[in-house]
Amino acid sequence: MPKRNSSPDTARRAFLKGATLAGAAALTTPVAANMPVSDAPRANVKAAVPGPRLATVETMPPPKDPVSQSTSGGDFMVDVLKTLDIDYLAMNCASSFRGLHEAVLNHGGNIKPEILTCPHEEIAVHMAQGYAKIEGKPMAMICHGVVGLQHATMAMYNAWCDRVPVIVMGGNIIEANKRGPGAEWVHSAIDPAAIVRDFVKWDDQPTSLQHFAESAVRAYKIAMTPPMAPVMLSLDAELQENPIADAETLRIPKLSKAIPPQGDSAALAELAKLLVNAETPVIICDRMARTPAGMTQLVELAETLQCAVIDNAGRMNFPSRHPLNQSFGRSIIRQADIIVAMEVNELWGSLNAFSDRIVRSSRLNYKPGAKIITLGSRDLYMKSNYQDFGRYQEVDLAISGDAEASLPTLIEEVKRLIDDGKKSAFAARGKRLEVAKTAAVEQAKSDATIGWDASPITTARLCAEVYGQIKDEDWSMVGTSIRLTWPHRLWNFDKPYRWNGVSGGAGIGYNLPASLGAALANKRHGRLTLSIGGDGDFMFVPSTLWTAAHHSIPMLYILQNNRAYHQEYMYLQATAARHGRGITNTEIGTTIKDPNVDYATVARGFGVYGEGPITDPNDLGPALKRAIAVVKSGQPALVDVVTDPR
Amino acid sequence: MTHHTARIARIGNFAAVVFSTAACAALGWAAVALAEGAGSGDVAKGRSVYLAVGCFECHGRAGQGGAMNYPAPALAKIEMPVESFVAYLRNAPNDMPAYTANVLSDADASDIWAFLQSLPGRKPVKDFPLLN
Numbered sequence: 163m164p165k166r167n168s169s170p171d172t173a174r175r176a177f178l179k180g181a182t183l184a185g186a187a188a189l190t191t192p193v194a195a196n197m198p199v200s201d202a203p204r205a206n207v208k209a210a211v212p213g214p215r216l217a218t219v220e221t222m223p224p225p226k227d228p229v230s231q232s233t234s235g236g237d238f239m240v241d242v243l244k245t246l247d248i249d250y251l252a253m254n255c256a257s258s259f260r261g262l263h264e265a266v267l268n269h270g271g272n273i274k275p276e277i278l279t280c281p282h283e284e285i286a287v288h289m290a291q292g293y294a295k296i297e298g299k300p301m302a303m304i305c306h307g308v309v310g311l312q313h314a315t316m317a318m319y320n321a322w323c324d325r326v327p328v329i330v331m332g333g334n335i336i337e338a339n340k341r342g343p344g345a346e347w348v349h350s351a352i353d354p355a356a357i358v359r360d361f362v363k364w365d366d367q368p369t370s371l372q373h374f375a376e377s378a379v380r381a382y383k384i385a386m387t388p389p390m391a392p393v394m395l396s397l398d399a400e401l402q403e404n405p406i407a408d409a410e411t412l413r414i415p416k417l418s419k420a421i422p423p424q425g426d427s428a429a430l431a432e433l434a435k436l437l438v439n440a441e442t443p444v445i446i447c448d449r450m451a452r453t454p455a456g457m458t459q460l461v462e463l464a465e466t467l468q469c470a471v472i473d474n475a476g477r478m479n480f481p482s483r484h485p486l487n488q489s490f491g492r493s494i495i496r497q498a499d500i501i502v503a504m505e506v507n508e509l510w511g512s513l514n515a516f517s518d519r520i521v522r523s524s525r526l527n528y529k530p531g532a533k534i535i536t537l538g539s540r541d542l543y544m545k546s547n548y549q550d551f552g553r554y555q556e557v558d559l560a561i562s563g564d565a566e567a568s569l570p571t572l573i574e575e576v577k578r579l580i581d582d583g584k585k586s587a588f589a590a591r592g593k594r595l596e597v598a599k600t601a602a603v604e605q606a607k608s609d610a611t612i613g614w615d616a617s618p619i620t621t622a623r624l625c626a627e628v629y630g631q632i633k634d635e636d637w638s639m640v641g642t643s644i645r646l647t648w649p650h651r652l653w654n655f656d657k658p659y660r661w662n663g664v665s666g667g668a669g670i671g672y673n674l675p676a677s678l679g680a681a682l683a684n685k686r687h688g689r690l691t692l693s694i695g696g697d698g699d700f701m702f703v704p705s706t707l708w709t710a711a712h713h714s715i716p717m718l719y720i721l722q723n724n725r726a727y728h729q730e731y732m733y734l735q736a737t738a739a740r741h742g743r744g745i746t747n748t749e750i751g752t753t754i755k756d757p758n759v760d761y762a763t764v765a766r767g768f769g770v771y772g773e774g775p776i777t778d779p780n781d782l783g784p785a786l787k788r789a790i791a792v793v794k795s796g797q798p799a800l801v802d803v804v805t806d807p808r
Numbered sequence: 809m810t811h812h813t814a815r816i817a818r819i820g821n822f823a824a825v826v827f828s829t830a831a832c833a834a835l836g837w838a839a840v841a842l843a844e845g846a847g848s849g850d851v852a853k854g855r856s857v858y859l860a861v862g863c864f865e866c867h868g869r870a871g872q873g874g875a876m877n878y879p880a881p882a883l884a885k886i887e888m889p890v891e892s893f894v895a896y897l898r899n900a901p902n903d904m905p906a907y908t909a910n911v912l913s914d915a916d917a918s919d920i921w922a923f924l925q926s927l928p929g930r931k932p933v934k935d936f937p938l939l940n
Binding site: 515517620 | 860861862864865866868869870871872873874875876877880882884901902903904905906907908910911912927928929930931932933935936938939940
């Protein structure tokens with residue numbers, strides 16, 4: 163690789179200071195050491211007096227086989243990760259990346275990145291997913307060759323569907339003649355990333371350290387460019403472990419982040435005109451807020467227009483109690499004459515009602531003739547195999563560009579077009595929406611009173627009790643179990659970090675580790691992290707709790723324990739009813755009973771404070787209070803709450 | 809991971825389904841006059857059947873409602889007439905399974921209705937400090 167003419171950053175070259183080429187001799191193993199040992203049967207003979215040849219062999223110096231080296235490729239890789247400001251490296255240890263692992267510890271001082279010990283690669287990737295959404299930058303993870311990556315795949319798919327950057331690395335041994343017999347063969351591949359190529363944005367297998375440096379910087383840049391996604395680097399074990407052979411020529415390229423693309427200015431002006439002249443404009447948003455500024459900008463646009471916002475909750479897009487938030491009054495979509503979808507992946511699902519019946523059918527949920535406009539980066543990048551893009555939705559104007567990056571221009575255009583007459587009409591519209599919002603909140607509160615004292619505890623009571631304990635804290639709710647909408651109906655999500663979206667791919671085993679990753683990001687900000695997760699999700703990745711305890715990551719994890727894979731229970735029940743074959747057997751294969759799991763004891767076994775199982779709703783408040791005290795002391799806590807199914 | 813993926817594949821988009829209230833309106837539970845047969849049915853037996861056949865899995869043990877892919881409405885203090893209720897069960901829309909007489913008799917359905925009507929239902933929000 164040619165050297166750059168510009169003077170390299172000395173910090174980025176720091177790794178070279180201690181480098182020597184002393185270990186280079188290790189690359190050349192004497193032929194004698196590789197001589198095959200004869201396996202021919204030998205006669206059981208008596209010891210003979212050494213002859214001249216044997217005497218020579220026994221008295222000659224040992225073959226040249228260096229036993230130490232003063233630098234390694236892994237050191238350089240660590241310096242690259244430091245340059246990229248990677249805070250954490252989540253992993254489950256494995257021999258195929260022992261070179262990098264050791265370098266992180268002893269060359270890098272286990273700082274930037276700091277190792278997060280995870281009992282499963284799925285936990286590592288999901289931690290990175292949750293972390294990135296709070297912190298706004300990727301975490302790295304590394305997994306074992308082949309089998310470790312296979313463990314990681316589902317979580318990578320979740321991150322892919324969720325448009326979240328994760329730097330995934332995996333060990334490998336490229337050269338066949340360098341692999342030891344057994345495990346090193348079954349854990350090597352000629353194209354390790356093949357298994358994940360459908361759901362990473364880019365991948366590479368560097369063959370030199372300079373190649374690694376450039377690919378690592380490129381990977382970071384690609385992962386962070388909207389639409390964001392995981393990337394993957396396969397790391398040859400020899401490249402990690404062996405001495406640096408070309409220290410003088412190595413350099414770490416400068417990272418230049420891509421500016422998120424803004425939508426075409428003429429198209430945004432056209433959109434502004436449509437919005438200002440609409441009678442009932444509705445904004446639908448999903449993974450819109452890419453940074454904390456996104457929510458502020460969307461509020462400004464909505465308030466300027468006094469229009470309804472439907473938040474699909476893929477990110478913390480819009481305050482839950484804002485008068486214009488009509489997420490629980492979706493019938494307004496049917497009144498809309500202009501619908502603007504911002505970073506909505508599967509718009510068809512938001513605009514159509516689908517019936518899962520013997521004959522599957524659908525119907526429009528919007529007014530025929532309504533203009534539909536999309537603003538987002540999804541159209542800029544798509545793959546074909548996995549079908550996360552959803553059904554094709556006809557639209558009138560598709561503006562390709564990052565929605566958050568486009569909002570300032572759109573707001574400016576909208577403001578430019580509004581006169582006093584419009585302001586008055588908008589204010590009246592806003593009043594109507596405020597009335598509807600107030601009614602929706604009151605309805606939610608009234609609904610929550612049903613079964614208030616019931617046992618198992620209703621999910622509404624659970625969420626009301628939790629909010630009662632955290633509402634005066636600087637809280638961050640980073641995950642929920644499937645279909646649990648009570649927090650968004652009852653709580654005031656009013657800051658960018660109050661909510662952290664969902665899994666993306668609906669792959670079970672996301673909520674606990676992703677919440678822990680988010681909690682790690684929140685830790686430095688002093689926020690109280692909490693999450694409500696299902697027992698089914700927990701059962702996939704319970705050892706996440708060990709990581710929480712080991713790294714002292716404060717998080718209140720509330721287990722919504724309905725003792726079932728409940729969504730599937732309902733599907734099975736519906737199927738049995740459809741077939742008319744009885745509906746009383748559907749507990750088989752769908753429930754987590756007999757025996758019931760004592761999750762608090764499980765938590766304590768992993769070194770985490772555990773409360774429960776709580777079945778009396780009146781016990782819930784005090785238990786939460788005790789658990790929160792533990793969390794505020796800097797440790798994780800779990801509260802197992804036995805709830806009604808939904 | 810194949811079994812995982814297959815199992816969750818139909819869970820669908822959190823946002824698209826969780827917040828949908830369209831089905832509630834379609835079900836038309838509200839503002840229906842009391843049935844002529846109000847008061848009929850065995851409450852205790854109805855509770856037993858309600859739990860045995862899994863109505864509570866979507867609608868809650870207290871009839872508080874829940875969600876599958878669409879919201880499952882609250883049924884406590886149901887106002888729908890018993891005849892309409894039974895007819896509804898036989899040809900339920902959206903997520904709601906249609907229960908034929910083979911799996912749920914008219915008598916059992918009437919008992920369920922009686923149980924639902926006996927439930928306390930909503931209470932004044934002002935009585936709940938956590939909701940204010």
